[in-house]
Amino acid sequence: MSGPLSGVKVLEIASIGPGPFCGMLLADMGADVLRLDRLEPSDLGLPLDAKYDVMSRGRRSLALDLKRPEAIEIALALAGRSDALIEGFRPGVTERLGLGPEACLARNPRLVYGRITGWGQDGPLAQSAGHDINYIALSGALHAIGRSGEAPVPPLNLIGDFGGGGMVLAFGIACALFEARASGKGQVIDAAMSEGAASLMAMFYGRKAAGDWCDVRGANLLDSGAPWYDAYETADGKHVSIGAIEARFYAELLARLGLDARKLPGQFERSRWPELRAQFASAFKKRTRDEWCRELEGSDACFAPVLALGEAPQHAHNQARGAFVDVAGVTQPAPVPRFSRTPGRIARGAPQRGEGGAQALADWGFSHGEIEGFRARGALMLNP
Numbered sequence: 440m441s442g443p444l445s446g447v448k449v450l451e452i453a454s455i456g457p458g459p460f461c462g463m464l465l466a467d468m469g470a471d472v473l474r475l476d477r478l479e480p481s482d483l484g485l486p487l488d489a490k491y492d493v494m495s496r497g498r499r500s501l502a503l504d505l506k507r508p509e510a511i512e513i514a515l516a517l518a519g520r521s522d523a524l525i526e527g528f529r530p531g532v533t534e535r536l537g538l539g540p541e542a543c544l545a546r547n548p549r550l551v552y553g554r555i556t557g558w559g560q561d562g563p564l565a566q567s568a569g570h571d572i573n574y575i576a577l578s579g580a581l582h583a584i585g586r587s588g589e590a591p592v593p594p595l596n597l598i599g600d601f602g603g604g605g606m607v608l609a610f611g612i613a614c615a616l617f618e619a620r621a622s623g624k625g626q627v628i629d630a631a632m633s634e635g636a637a638s639l640m641a642m643f644y645g646r647k648a649a650g651d652w653c654d655v656r657g658a659n660l661l662d663s664g665a666p667w668y669d670a671y672e673t674a675d676g677k678h679v680s681i682g683a684i685e686a687r688f689y690a691e692l693l694a695r696l697g698l699d700a701r702k703l704p705g706q707f708e709r710s711r712w713p714e715l716r717a718q719f720a721s722a723f724k725k726r727t728r729d730e731w732c733r734e735l736e737g738s739d740a741c742f743a744p745v746l747a748l749g750e751a752p753q754h755a756h757n758q759a760r761g762a763f764v765d766v767a768g769v770t771q772p773a774p775v776p777r778f779s780r781t782p783g784r785i786a787r788g789a790p791q792r793g794e795g796g797a798q799a800l801a802d803w804g805f806s807h808g809e810i811e812g813f814r815a816r817g818a819l820m821l822n823p
Contacts, residue, residue, distance in 0.1 A: 442469025
């Protein structure tokens with residue numbers, strides 16, 4: 440393994456959404472992530488061939504029946520040799536299984552025990568089911584996203600599951616691992632997606648308190664309210680984005696659009712934003728997206744074409760940066776961020792259930808006899 444987390448052992452109990460994303464981030468940075476899968480397929484998300492399960496890349500798998508005491512004992516033995524653990528059950532589930540923080544930290548006082556839930560480990564909603572859209576709704580984020588006069592628009596599941604969930608948990612695990620180096624003690628991380636989403640909204644809460652942001656969708660600077668921070672349709676039915684906030688960038692945008700500032704409403708003249716928007720819309724409709732790319736790309740007009748998933752990897756900038764890579768014929772985002780001395784990498788694709796488990800156990804210091812003893816108990820599935 441390579442990367443800044445090389446040598447770190449992470450035990451991941453299979454889950455959906457933020458758990459796998461957190462595991463991917465850690466594995467990309469060199470952590471040895473061993474996932475505990477179920478023996479049989481479950482309803483953990485939509486069925487997906489491992490080849491296409493990008494968020495599960497970089498792992499090895501050990502399939503366990505966690506309803507059996509023998510499997511719990513194996514999992515505890517693994518926790519005893521782990522630096523960190525990821526679990527995404529509802530509060531109290533791992534305790535009932537015998538894999539809760541108290542049991543795991545008793546085996547390994549240095550363990551960083553990472554928990555990711557929608558609502559947190561306590562509170563009135565802690566035991567309620569939910570998904571990304573619900574968690575970001577409670578945080579204030581969903582209400583703020585959408586166009587004027589229209590319903591809120593779910594921003595995929597980027598804000599709750601991934602930004603406010605998996606990424607926050609990965610950050611928490613890295614912080615706790617750093618602290619454990621000095622204290623010699625592990626700790627429990629309570630990462631709630633609703634709170635992570637709220638954290639992502641920090642700037643907007645500050646602006647609202649200052650009177651610079653209102654609770655009306657499509658009426659603010661960054662929510663499609665400002666005509667110079669939005670996406671526009673081009674002559675070929677595609678779209679481009681502009682974000683010319685600063686005066687000098689706005690001036691360049693107008694010049695390249697062929698618009699005379701003296702004949703337009705002022706940039707921050709909110710009451711006349713609809714007029715300004717109409718001028719921009721008319722201008723962008725006169726050329727195709729590619730024609731606007733030739734005119735605006737690389738300038739200080741704060742411009743970029745709106746690319747589909749099939750287009751983004753082919754863009755010249757993304758190709759020059761190596762922003763996307765091919766793993767077993769599947770194009771996917773490369774590990775981020777970049778490190779000058781210890782770069783991350785994708786060690787392997789996503790595993791099938793149990794794939795690589797036997798070798799992982801050996802790498803984690805279990806003897807051949809111990810591994811065969813695990814196998815003999817019949818509570819796990821191992822592949823080389």
